[in-house]
Amino acid sequence: MSRFGWSLISGIAVAALGCGGAPKPVAQLSSSEGAIRGAQEAGAAEVPDATLHVKLAEEQREDALKLIKDGDNHRASMMLARAEADAELAIALARSANAVAEAQKAADAVEALKQKAAQ
Secondary structure, three states: OOHHHHHHHHHHHHHHHHHOOOOOOHHHHHHHHHHHHHHHHOOHHHOHHHHHHHHHHHHHHHHHHHHHHOOOHHHHHHHHHHHHHHHHHHHHHHHHHHHHHHHHHHHHHHHHHHHHHHO
C-alpha cells in the first residue's frame, strides 16, 4: 500500500477514535426541564391529556438521565428531544383548554347580559 493510503487510513482511524461518541446533551437536559416546568406552570395538571404528556416527558427525561449515566449520549439526546416535545404538547393542550374555558365564560357572560337586557 502506498504512503498516501496508509496516511489516509491512519487519519480516518484517529478521527474515529477522537470522536468517542456523542457529547453529553447538557443543553437538551436544561431545555427539557424548562419545558416540563412550563407545562406545569401552564396548568397541565388540570387537563387530563396534558397531564399524561407531562408524565411521559418526566419519564423520558429520567430514562435519558440513565442513558447518560451509561454513556449512551446519542440515545439520551433522542429521548430528551421526545421529552421536550411531549412537554411542549402538554403546554399547548393546557393553553387550549384554558382558552376554551375562557371563551365559555365569555359566552356565558354575553348570554346573561342578553337575558338581563330582554327583561
